[in-house]
Amino acid sequence: MTVVVHVAVLDPLPAYRHGVTAMLSGIGLTVEQPSNAIEWVNARPDGVVLLTLHSDEDLELLTALCRIRPRPLVIALPSGEVSSTGVQAVRAGARSVVARAASVPALQRAVSATLEGEAIMPAAVADLLVDGRGGRPQRRSAPSVQQITWLRRLSSGWTVVRLAAEIGYSERAMYRLLQTLYQQLGVRTRLEAIIVAREEGWIEDSI
Structure with a gap:
């Protein structure tokens, strides 16, 4: 066969x-x-x-x-x-x-x-x-409870527009806040930030 x-x-x-x-x-x-x-x-x-x-x-x-x-x-x-x-x-x-x-x-x-x-x-x-480097810079500090909530939302498929609307920021302000968070974690993108959050146990994988 x-x-x-x-x-x-x-x-x-x-x-x-x-x-x-x-x-x-x-x-x-x-x-x-x-x-x-x-x-x-x-x-x-x-x-x-x-x-x-x-x-x-x-x-x-x-x-x-x-x-x-x-x-x-x-x-x-x-x-x-x-x-x-x-x-x-x-x-x-x-x-x-x-x-x-x-x-x-x-x-x-x-x-x-x-x-x-x-x-x-x-x-x-x-x-x-x-x-163990993975091309990622050293992370500096853990995110706040609010920032972890943002990462959890993004991990579940939320867009930045939806996230901004939920917490009352403009889309541009939300992007700035997220860029600050990414820099804090030592990453460059949303995906890298989500991967870091899962590795550190700040958010759970949905699977």
Whole structure:
């Protein structure tokens, strides 16, 4: 009996998606380009997701995908600096990390190895994980009760606009307050702040 392996390619550029689709189809995989990644993963729990990481929104999508149970196999493809983004991806739940600019053989090997239960990543990403640094600066102090509430809301999917409306700030003021919080934690993005909060036990993972 032939086992059909489904792969989803999530990237903003059609040309890149089509190229990866042709390359992976050539080694016998069934490749799709879904418009809704969450629905695709729920429909194909045994599939593999290739997700380009270009923005905070991409990292948030990765986090959302990796909350699904059973956890899907996600290969993160950082489009820029690989080391720190790769660490964020692994911490968010990605199984493997491969640079978006990787060669065709490298991407094929990563997909095959991931399907076989291995975790593939650049040595620089592994080094940061082993060192415990993760590309993140030293955190300075724990957040206040109110700030933890903000992180909990953001973790559950609230937008900054909704959060600002709840506590009576303008959207711009809310962004400034959150940037101050991120600096306090020694991070740069909302996703990194949420990951720190979970690691420190300030908020609980919803799964």
